[in-house]
Amino acid sequence: MFKNILIVGCGLIGSSILRGSINKKISKNIYVFEKSKKNTSFVKKIDKKIKFLNRIDHKVSDMDLIVLSTHMSQYNNIVKKLQRYISSKSLITDTASTKRNIENLIKRNKKLKKIFIPSHPIAGSEVSGPEFGNKDLFKDKWCIILKKDSYSRKNIKRIEKFWKKLGSKTIFMNAIDHDKIFSITSHLPHLIAYNLVKTAIDFQKKNKQNIIKYSAGGLRDFSRTAASNEIMWRDIFFSNKDNVINSINIFIKNLNNFKKFIKNENNKNILKILKNSKKVRKQIIDLKQDISKPNFGRDLF
């Protein structure tokens, strides 16, 4: 499918793209640019054929596809260097969790307008680093690809084909919709998880009581989400701040209503909220977005 692929940043996502690309023989040669020595030494063990770039230089002009999978806060610097060397025949995509900022980045770098097709594979977890990478990480997961009139149709198709080869289900979206939707389905859950754990820490300090050991009643699920990579999530919260703040406001409004319903023992309204949630869970399982085993099957381990 390609002659030369370059993966920039080889953590959980980058190394999973690397593994999947090797497995599906997506490219003749695969290059990696990775700053961390620890990650690099790990990636070297994955396959002997992997080639490494020590810097972003003229070799970049040979690449058919460049995939950005560093933290978002590094994109600006990388893109500045890339556009010095990149050929107009190359293709770039990324894996960032917010997309309006990526669109703006493309706007600022004219050379990229036709060749950069942003994408977002919905496949993360609380762990990070290439040691957790997996060739099937994207299998049957959604991958959002941005569509815009100014993007090359041909290149959009090539990026779609790339993700499908890795096993993703692809879907097209514009950046505004994307950032709104994921502020609700992903960014809000994560910041809630972080703040719930903070609330538990605050309680422990104030009451001098170890409550973490009773986390099986609910807190433990949130603690998994709240163990996600801090640099990645800081970058997401900062780059999607308008939508995220708006989501927090809607959520706080719901919490305040709920508080009122509890106070007045408003049976009807409370039961309505609780019952409707159950329907959503059923949809999520029917859509194969989660497994149906009680307690995520944890008790079976």
Next chain:
Amino acid sequence: MFKNILIVGCGLIGSSILRGSINKKISKNIYVFEKSKKNTSFVKKIDKKIKFLNRIDHKVSDMDLIVLSTHMSQYNNIVKKLQRYISSKSLITDTASTKRNIENLIKRNKKLKKIFIPSHPIAGSEVSGPEFGNKDLFKDKWCIILKKDSYSRKNIKRIEKFWKKLGSKTIFMNAIDHDKIFSITSHLPHLIAYNLVKTAIDFQKKNKQNIIKYSAGGLRDFSRTAASNEIMWRDIFFSNKDNVINSINIFIKNLNNFKKFIKNENNKNILKILKNSKKVRKQIIDLKQDISKPNFGRDLF
């Protein structure tokens, strides 16, 4: 250990006590009082030796141990009937998720003061009903037992032994501490999950977009918690309303601070919150309150 046990209410928890009691030969005879025909016909299939009471009557005086495992909102009625027939040699315990209300219930029924030792096994999930019961549901899980000067020491020991037989790790607490602690580790996470799912439903309605299918980025975990039984959780929110409302207030305060930090891109404060959560996750895993597999091992299924 006992001659006659009566389990009042045979859903997920009651039927797990039933199964565990049969498995560990805790009692010569096991009686069940269950109003739902559907549940009863299921429970009949578990073991032929199970006996059924059709009503709370004089037979109750033969019971050595009575375990209440109905919804909390039914306790009042049941206890009223029980105390008519119960012998002072009997022992009662319960499985309710809040404990100050149970203590008040005991206060109102003098006959129960020495013989009712409240307990709370920390072992639930999003499913309910006897079909999901499991003889090992309590294995290696905490069971909180209430301790109070007015309770009989001997009876406390007997209840402790009972839960240990079922595999629980037992710990003593007073009702005030219990209800405060679980408002943070359990009740707050559940109501947050319900309200997050509600926020997603609100968004779908307003924007006429199906966002549930993108729930893999975080929402799906919360939807599991938010699929928990609505009657059970309404009862919990109502009976622990002071602590729950207080927890919501602390949590909203944290959310408002977080919002400010995002708005001002306060790198230091955001990273501190995000990093501290990771430490709590590690503690939870070290304390064996959760499995360490990324994504709860869901990708392995």
